[in-house]
Amino acid sequence: MERLCIAMTSGLLVAVLLAITAPNPAVAIECGNTTSHNVIMGHRLTGDELLFMDHPKKDSHWLRTVNMNSNSGQLPKVISYIEVIDGFRNGKGGCAFLTSGGLGSKNVAFHLKSQRSEGIDFTIKVYGRFAV
Numbered sequence: 230m231e232r233l234c235i236a237m238t239s240g241l242l243v244a245v246l247l248a249i250t251a252p253n254p255a256v257a258i259e260c261g262n263t264t265s266h267n268v269i270m271g272h273r274l275t276g277d278e279l280l281f282m283d284h285p286k287k288d289s290h291w292l293r294t295v296n297m298n299s300n301s302g303q304l305p306k307v308i309s310y311i312e313v314i315d316g317f318r319n320g321k322g323g324c325a326f327l328t329s330g331g332l333g334s335k336n337v338a339f340h341l342k343s344q345r346s347e348g349i350d351f352t353i354k355v356y357g358r359f360a361v
């Protein structure tokens with residue numbers, strides 16, 4: 230009985246450690262569950278400037294998903310607000326995964342993925358200001 234208790238405790242500890250340390254994207258949107266797959270992060274304040282804008286767009290491929298990346302590179306100011314707007318508002322849009330950077334940093338990168346047999350059409354806007 231004691232061995233079973235120790236094994237269960239050890240297994241639970243390993244599962245918790247794996248869940249905490251596993252590399253997951255900071256933002257992940259499930260495809261297909263809602264009609265919009267927009268991502269809004271942070272708060273846009275007076276004095277924030279548009280630092281980066283991208284309009285990644287890619288046509289669909291039959292029975293395949295479409296993937297692409299968008300990277301702001303190094304920005305001159307600190308990011309305070311990020312807006313990723315899905316151009317497909319009919320539930321057939323894609324997913325946006327934050328892969329690096331983000332709020333409080335000077336860069337941001339997203340991996341974009343379509344649903345099967347659908348394309349990608351996002352508008353990404355990044356706003357920020359000088360750090361105080």
